[in-house]
Amino acid sequence: MAVINKIIDIQTHQGINIHNITPQIESVVASTSIQNGYVLVFSRHTTTALAVNEDEERLIQDIKVFLEKLAPLNDRYLHNDLHLRPNIPPDEPKNAHSHLMAMMLNNTEIIPIVDGKLGLGTYQSILFFELDGARKRTILCQVYGE
Amino acid sequence: MAVINKIIDIQTHQGINIHNITPQIESVVASTSIQNGYVLVFSRHTTTALAVNEDEERLIQDIKVFLEKLAPLNDRYLHNDLHLRPNIPPDEPKNAHSHLMAMMLNNTEIIPIVDGKLGLGTYQSILFFELDGARKRTILCQVYGE
């Protein structure tokens, strides 16, 4: 039984954007010799998220509209009163809505590995959500198994 | 330390329905000799979900009403413009709302195993959500531990 850590770096775009990272996760798993186990995908940020769903172009647009309705950018948020927060960096963004979206979606996914391959269903992709881009983001992958 | 893969098949009903699959997961765990570890429950679909909560008849009704308000069936969704999507099967349903519900709920649960039993609290059950039934669904269970 082994534990293997790998880092994936992603350069995202302005605002909210969704990236299908299934190929990168497949590469991470293929770079190990693990046949049965799983990969833990962990995004190391508070305004990003992960989900497993269908990577269909029009659905991706629906998801963005849904998230913007769930936590509207222009609602009143205390976190966005930057002048009332001590010790913030000069480039601190007004991103309370991004935190709320991230919290509702979650920042972790676990995908089983069966016979050396990801155990995803036919329509399942691993989606990475940038909720406050553009930024350089870091995803930690841990592959477990034998 | 062992990794054991098992499949559970579920025949669901029309529309949205919630199934308490705790007995099936208990059976999977009991069929192994693992005393300490966990079971990863992974639904292999993009319009189903999993959650751990209370299986109380009236709460289950509240959950359905809540989900239907969260992502209403009759909202306008680009994914439901079937004529604008290439290469779809002839029986493709209009199910954008089901994808959104699935994404918000998540398709994975991990339940610790302690002394050979699921480490669930008194009121916790493992709930499987069909969000676009009726269908035959497949859940992948991985039991890890020693």
Place this chain on the structure above:
Amino acid sequence: MAVINKIIDIQTHQGINIHNITPQIESVVASTSIQNGYVLVFSRHTTTALAVNEDEERLIQDIKVFLEKLAPLNDRYLHNDLHLRPNIPPDEPKNAHSHLMAMMLNNTEIIPIVDGKLGLGTYQSILFFELDGARKRTILCQVYGE
């Protein structure tokens, strides 16, 4: 490869309150000799939740407002018709909204352990949500690895 189970007890406050339990989880990990692996944090209740996000005072207030809008306390819920539910304890609370919040947030987090430390990003904290306090709550932690 070892599996180590630990319990954390938390006394919460009235109503909805959010507790940063990162120090307690760090202590659990430090009490083992595990250098690479992860900690599974599992809340054993149906009206609590876990999330990984930023512990910023004003954001925590925004999160509470967001949750109260998502599942309002005063909406009509069947689960709150206590007189129609058999076999309930005499102190059963009207807490359907708490169950819905818990279900949307999730009751599990998995944090990777890298070189003996939690693999959290700079702004990430492990947040425990009491959604129907005050109560004494139990969190099960499983540390896995080598």
